[in-house]
Amino acid sequence: MSVALQGSLLDQVDDVGLRPLAGAVQRTTLSHGAWIDARPGWVTGSDELFTRLALGGSAGVEWRGERRVMWETEVDTPRLLRFYAEHEQLPDPVLTQAREQLSAYYRPELHEPFRTAGMCLYRDGRDSVAWHGDRFGRGNSQDTMVAIVSIGAPRALLLRPNGGGAGRTIRRVIGHGDLLVMGGSCQRTWEHAVPKTAKPVGPRISIQFRPRGVR
Numbered sequence: 001m002s003v004a005l006q007g008s009l010l011d012q013v014d015d016v017g018l019r020p021l022a023g024a025v026q027r028t029t030l031s032h033g034a035w036i037d038a039r040p041g042w043v044t045g046s047d048e049l050f051t052r053l054a055l056g057g058s059a060g061v062e063w064r065g066e067r068r069v070m071w072e073t074e075v076d077t078p079r080l081l082r083f084y085a086e087h088e089q090l091p092d093p094v095l096t097q098a099r100e101q102l103s104a105y106y107r108p109e110l111h112e113p114f115r116t117a118g119m120c121l122y123r124d125g126r127d128s129v130a131w132h133g134d135r136f137g138r139g140n141s142q143d144t145m146v147a148i149v150s151i152g153a154p155r156a157l158l159l160r161p162n163g164g165g166a167g168r169t170i171r172r173v174i175g176h177g178d179l180l181v182m183g184g185s186c187q188r189t190w191e192h193a194v195p196k197t198a199k200p201v202g203p204r205i206s207i208q209f210r211p212r213g214v215r
């Protein structure tokens with residue numbers, strides 16, 4: 001796997017860590033009770049963290065390719081994946097800290113901690129995720145939150161109300177340690193996607209923290 005990364009210059013001087021959330025998170029209210037929060041540059045030293053996580057084997061994450069059935073043929077899922085269930089050790093201590101800090105910050109609103117961590121590796125612009133909501137679990141019927149940490153090369157995350165409609169898509173370019181949290185009814189009244197791009201882009205890792213029973 002080729003994971004050459006053009007890092008952000010600012011980021012290379014920092015050790016891997018987290019900046020504060022309080023006072024630095026900006027909320028955008030969407031329709032139908034959905035919202036997104038943004039905290040740009042939350043993870044410091046994120047290029048270093050990227051390198052640690054992108055390396056396979058014991059130093060990092062066992063990235064897995066998956067297959068799925070599409071139009072009656074089996075195709076590769078266009079990204080690599082690793083899901084950490086709630087009792088699994090996360091692959092880097094800063095991710096454990098991130099989960100704790102998110103849980104503390106959002107507790108008054110979420111009333112429960114973030115527990116699982118889904119990870120995706122987008123190797124280049126051909127990797128993507130199609131329009132969807134995280135609706136396999138409680139996100140289908142209840143308000144909840146999904147917190148996304150993005151490291152490596154920035155990619156566009158698109159959001160639109162279910163079914164779309166011209167001019168209703170919101171675009172956020174996230175990478176290099178940015179935090180984006182989808183909340184309220186976002187998983188059931190809105191959809192999100194990371195589209196393919198023909199532009200030459202480096203690899204990006206997305207880490208999604210979710211509460212129990214949300215997937």
Ligand SMILES: O=C(O)CCC(=O)C(=O)O
Pocket residue numbers: 118120129134148157192194206207208
């Ligand atoms: O790449 C991302 O940040 C989004 C991933 C996503 O939506 C998912 O895995 O459910």
Ligand SMILES: [Fe+2]
Pocket residue numbers: 132133134192
């Ligand atoms: Fe998702």
